[in-house]
Amino acid sequence: MATVINVSHLTQGYGKTIVLHDISLQVAPGQILALIGPSGAGKTTLVSAIMGMLRPKSGTVEVLDTPMPDRALLAKIGYMAQTDALYDELTGRENLAFFGTMQGVLKIELKQRIPRAAAVVDLQGDLDKPLKDYSGGMRRRLSLAIALLADPPLLILDEPTVGIDPELRQQIWAELHRMAKRGITILLTTHVMEDAEEADQVMMIRQGAAIAQGTPAALTAQYHVDSIEQVFLQAGRDQDAR
Numbered sequence: 479m480a481t482v483i484n485v486s487h488l489t490q491g492y493g494k495t496i497v498l499h500d501i502s503l504q505v506a507p508g509q510i511l512a513l514i515g516p517s518g519a520g521k522t523t524l525v526s527a528i529m530g531m532l533r534p535k536s537g538t539v540e541v542l543d544t545p546m547p548d549r550a551l552l553a554k555i556g557y558m559a560q561t562d563a564l565y566d567e568l569t570g571r572e573n574l575a576f577f578g579t580m581q582g583v584l585k586i587e588l589k590q591r592i593p594r595a596a597a598v599v600d601l602q603g604d605l606d607k608p609l610k611d612y613s614g615g616m617r618r619r620l621s622l623a624i625a626l627l628a629d630p631p632l633l634i635l636d637e638p639t640v641g642i643d644p645e646l647r648q649q650i651w652a653e654l655h656r657m658a659k660r661g662i663t664i665l666l667t668t669h670v671m672e673d674a675e676e677a678d679q680v681m682m683i684r685q686g687a688a689i690a691q692g693t694p695a696a697l698t699a700q701y702h703v704d705s706i707e708q709v710f711l712q713a714g715r716d717q718d719a720r
């Protein structure tokens with residue numbers, strides 16, 4: 479398998495409205511791809527297409543060599559959504575156990591994996607509190623821990639670092655790099671330029687088009703700038719000038 483995600487000339491939208499134009503991207507096993515772009519650019523729409531929640535209007539989406547949509551393949555994708563669908567009356571540990579079981583993780587494995595996933599997001603000390611006592615940031619961290627539980631070959635994280643402080647962000651990135659080293663492929667959306675700098679590959683989406691794509695080093699070299707933020711600004715100006 480040369481690629482885990484293979485999107486070719488994808489056009490995607492809702493009803494008659496086209497949101498994404500002619501998007502192509504390939505992600506190899508163990509690679510981390512960051513999708514960046516302003517609010518409304520189409521990042522979540524692309525993620526939805528990759529997960530098979532939307533059928534391509536034209537072009538193709540393949541995940542693990544399987545054309546999407548494909549219901550069975552969803553079990554191989556760990557997903558952290560933007561809107562948290564967690565149970566307020568249950569504790570953090572109970573939420574992890576519930577969603578872990580839903581993802582098919584065996585009880586005996588959950589015993590080891592719950593503390594490990596909680597440690598990545600620094601929630602060990604809060605696992606036995608009910609979720610209604612969690613802050614917004616703690617809920618985000620718990621959602622991320624849930625996405626890590628099943629150890630899937632593909633992990634998709636929609637804005638995983640929103641509401642997360644810089645120290646914990648680094649801790650989460652260290653774990654994402656460890657997972658990638660083990661061959662897990664990670665796709666994440668973000669508004670945070672530091673996240674993009676951590677990724678192996680960056681795709682910048684603006685007004686539904688991919689305006690820049692490559693490794694962070696190749697992009698900064700191509701645009702003769704020092705940071706991904708400057709690449710993004712320049713690529714946006716170039717798009718406006720066209």
Ligand SMILES: Nc1ncnc2c1ncn2[C@@H]1O[C@H](COP(=O)(O)OP(=O)(O)OP(=O)(O)O)[C@@H](O)[C@H]1O
Nearest residue numbers: 492495497515516517518519520521522523524667
């Ligand atoms: N279910 C939907 N039906 C109709 N239009 C939608 C739907 N979901 C998103 N859109 C539109 O598609 C465009 C892209 O939205 P999308 O959520 O993909 O952007 P995004 O880059 O993920 O934004 P953000 O960073 O704010 O999450 C927007 O104009 C949005 O209004």
